Amino acid sequence: MKRRTKIVAVAAAILLTLGAGGVAVASGDDVPAPAAVSEAAALTGTAKLYRPAGDDITFSFDAHLAEADRQDPMKATGTFRFSHYKGDWGGYAKVKVDCLTTGGKVAVVSGVVVETDVKEFKKARVGVTVHDDPAGDRLGYTWMTADPQKDKVPPCISGAPFEKVKEGTGDFEVVPWEFVYPTE
CATH class of the missing domain: 2.40.128 (Lipocalin)
Known part of the structure; x- marks a missing residue:
């Protein structure tokens, strides 16, 4: 698998994992956004x-x-x-x-x-x-x-x-x- 394809696959897996856990990442800063209040x-x-x-x-x-x-x-x-x-x-x-x-x-x-x-x-x-x-x-x-x-x-x-x-x-x-x- 090409390096670029691996990076996209890993990034997608991380986003899916974070989304399932209810964690959001702010775009552009790589700083986690505050967790949503339940x-x-x-x-x-x-x-x-x-x-x-x-x-x-x-x-x-x-x-x-x-x-x-x-x-x-x-x-x-x-x-x-x-x-x-x-x-x-x-x-x-x-x-x-x-x-x-x-x-x-x-x-x-x-x-x-x-x-x-x-x-x-x-x-x-x-x-x-x-x-x-x-x-x-x-x-x-x-x-x-x-x-x-x-x-x-x-x-x-x-x-x-x-x-x-x-x-x-x-x-x-x-x-x-x-x-x-x-x-x-």
Whole structure:
């Protein structure tokens, strides 16, 4: 075998081995990249809701529960955002995540609004439920039945995913959480 062919074969074997082990190497520097943080649960992605009247409603999620915190979903981190506009009316909110649970392809995330231009949402805890379904993603939220200024929403609580996601916009990804039950 020619030297060049051997080098390519060895390099391919090393890359396959590293890829299988979850290790990445930064290109160009030959310096290993930091290992990816193992996650116990996650909710990421963006979608627009379906509204026949033309409302522009968008939800974006970047919520994570580290493997080290598997048993405590209230140690989740990240943010999520939502906005609702129609014509020259509307508003947005940015939420700091305070809880994340997932089961299969369903996620419930809650948090406290840290930035908004809608007075009813200032400093309110809100929750959102996402169903990551190949047949059509769905979404639900607490303010459908709860007033964000009066009703105190507990962490990790939200409504059933009753809203349809606009076709072609949903790219949600749910990493399923598995609670580890004590054996004694």
